[in-house]
Amino acid sequence: xxxxxxxxxxxxxxxxxxxxxxxxxxxxxxxxxxxxxxxxxxxxxxxxxxxxxxxxxxxxxxxxxxxxxxxxxxxxxxxxxxxxxxxxxxxxxxxxxxxxxxxxxxxxxxxxxxxxxxxxxxxxxxxxxxxxxxxxxxxxxxxxxxxxxxxxxxxxxxxxxxxxxxxxxxxxxxxxxxxxxxxxxxxxxxxxxxxxxxxxxxx
Amino acid sequence: xxxxxxxxxxxxxxxxxxxxxxxxxxxxxxxxxxxxxxxxxxxxxxxxxxxxxxxxxxxxxxxxxxxxxxxxxxxxxxxxxxxxxxxxxxxxxxxxxxxxxxxxxxxxxxxxxxxxxxxxxxxxxxxxxxxxxxxxxxxxxxxxxxxxxxxxxxxxxxxxxxxxxxxxxxxxxxxxxxxxxxxxxxxxxxxxxxxxxxxxxxx
DNA sequence: CGCCTAGTATAACGGTCGTTATGGTGAAAC
DNA sequence: GTTTCACCATAACGACCGTTATACTAGGCG
Numbered sequence: 052x053x054x055x056x057x058x059x060x061x062x063x064x065x066x067x068x069x070x071x072x073x074x075x076x077x078x079x080x081x082x083x084x085x086x087x088x089x090x091x092x093x094x095x096x097x098x099x100x101x102x103x104x105x106x107x108x109x110x111x112x113x114x115x116x117x118x119x120x121x122x123x124x125x126x127x128x129x130x131x132x133x134x135x136x137x138x139x140x141x142x143x144x145x146x147x148x149x150x151x152x153x154x155x156x157x158x159x160x161x162x163x164x165x166x167x168x169x170x171x172x173x174x175x176x177x178x179x180x181x182x183x184x185x186x187x188x189x190x191x192x193x194x195x196x197x198x199x200x201x202x203x204x205x206x207x208x209x210x211x212x213x214x215x216x217x218x219x220x221x222x223x224x225x226x227x228x229x230x231x232x233x234x235x236x237x238x239x240x241x242x243x244x245x246x247x248x249x250x251x252x253x254x
Numbered sequence: 255x256x257x258x259x260x261x262x263x264x265x266x267x268x269x270x271x272x273x274x275x276x277x278x279x280x281x282x283x284x285x286x287x288x289x290x291x292x293x294x295x296x297x298x299x300x301x302x303x304x305x306x307x308x309x310x311x312x313x314x315x316x317x318x319x320x321x322x323x324x325x326x327x328x329x330x331x332x333x334x335x336x337x338x339x340x341x342x343x344x345x346x347x348x349x350x351x352x353x354x355x356x357x358x359x360x361x362x363x364x365x366x367x368x369x370x371x372x373x374x375x376x377x378x379x380x381x382x383x384x385x386x387x388x389x390x391x392x393x394x395x396x397x398x399x400x401x402x403x404x405x406x407x408x409x410x411x412x413x414x415x416x417x418x419x420x421x422x423x424x425x426x427x428x429x430x431x432x433x434x435x436x437x438x439x440x441x442x443x444x445x446x447x448x449x450x451x452x453x454x455x456x457x
Numbered sequence: 458c459g460c461c462t463a464g465t466a467t468a469a470c471g472g473t474c475g476t477t478a479t480g481g482t483g484a485a486a487c
Numbered sequence: 488g489t490t491t492c493a494c495c496a497t498a499a500c501g502a503c504c505g506t507t508a509t510a511c512t513a514g515g516c517g
Binding site for chain 1: 279280282283359363364366367368370379383407408410411412413414415416417418419421422434437438441444445
């Protein structure tokens with residue numbers, strides 16, 4: 052193997068470039084040529100590793116999904132209080148976004164509006180939704196909620212609200228009331244307070 | 255003028271077709287040819303009425319903005335209770351969406367992720383955000399809120415959450431807990447309850 | 458050495474994009 | 488009745504899209 056002067060292999064360079072460009076400029080708006088140029092990869096190599104652009108898009112979403120899940124896992128391991136564990140989804144978003152400079156909003160929300168119905172990347176959007184609902188449901192059970200489904204669904208409403216606000220901010224760029232995610236966490240904490248059997252006050 | 259056998263003039267036919275296709279299939283994914291074919295309009299006519307596709311997109315967003323504002327006005331005229339007037343934004347969305355068959359999510363949220371930064375349609379996205387924040391702020395003042403900015407921002411969080419959920423549903427298509435907008439209204443009403451000086455219970 | 462692998466560079470493919478040009482047509486205005 | 492205006496249909500434009508083909512090259516390994 053060559054890997055071109057001790058750099059990373061072509062497949063990872065492609066994923067790096069795709070992750071940067073798809074996220075920054077949108078999936079549809081980013082041409083294959085731009086990804087190839089940024090990754091310093093020839094067209095033949097791309098199509099040897101992925102099933103065309105759609106395959107690259109799916110791999111890009113898969114990578115983001117796994118990374119996001121991993122960050123949430125880490126945050127979750129640091130929390131012991133059941134309520135804090137429920138609210139950890141907001142802390143995970145804060146940490147996830149900080150790692151890439153807090154620019155733009157949720158890649159999955161953007162992809163949900165960009166990808167056509169049959170696209171292979173849709174599987175990872177569904178996986179993201181499933182991860183959110185199932186994990187929140189389980190954490191609500193652990194917190195002793197009477198109706199875990201309602202708790203999970205309510206928290207998801209706050210979560211989605213924060214993500215949509217981030218997407219809106221990109222266009223508005225006006226005066227904002229701080230970080231939408233932090234604000235959503237605060238509102239969710241208040242909403243949760245009266246709704247769980249026994250609550251220790253959370254940070 | 256011809257207007258082609260008693261049908262509507264070409265400009266309105268173009269806006270009708272664009273409104274249908276842009277909303278249904280996305281702005282970037284819809285070619286000019288598709289709009290022309292649906293509107294039964296020749297290319298020269300389009301470019302005589304609009305400044306290219308970008309101009310048509312901006313006009314499409316402007317039309318949606320004005321219609322949305324008008325629906326909200328109507329709903330607002332029917333409400334007298336200050337709290338109901340604050341929550342009218344959710345009722346307006348329900349009515350607005352019902353008029354077009356409840357398909358897909360918010361066109362402005364989708365456009366916010368699709369349009370590049372300098373696009374002429376961005377003005378209408380900003381106008382939408384401004385309408386929401388300013389009107390909610392004024393309604394919060396009318397309701398006698400101590401901190402109208404906080405009330406308006408909180409309601410906007412519920413509102414954005416409902417829209418993002420709609421966008422997510424298009425991809426997930428799983429079992430849903432009823433209409434996200436109605437659910438957001440219920441949560442917002444509960445959130446509002448303890449936060450305003452005097453509250454009559456609202457429907 | 459010779460083979461294989463993973464990669465390179467360049468070029469072309471057919472298709473579609475947004476846009477413009479050309480020439481024609483029917484109805485209203487003068 | 489001629490002009491004028493709004494619109495039509497068709498075709499072409501250059502640019503870019505995603506994709507494939509061709510030919511070449513540098514290490515790893517037997």
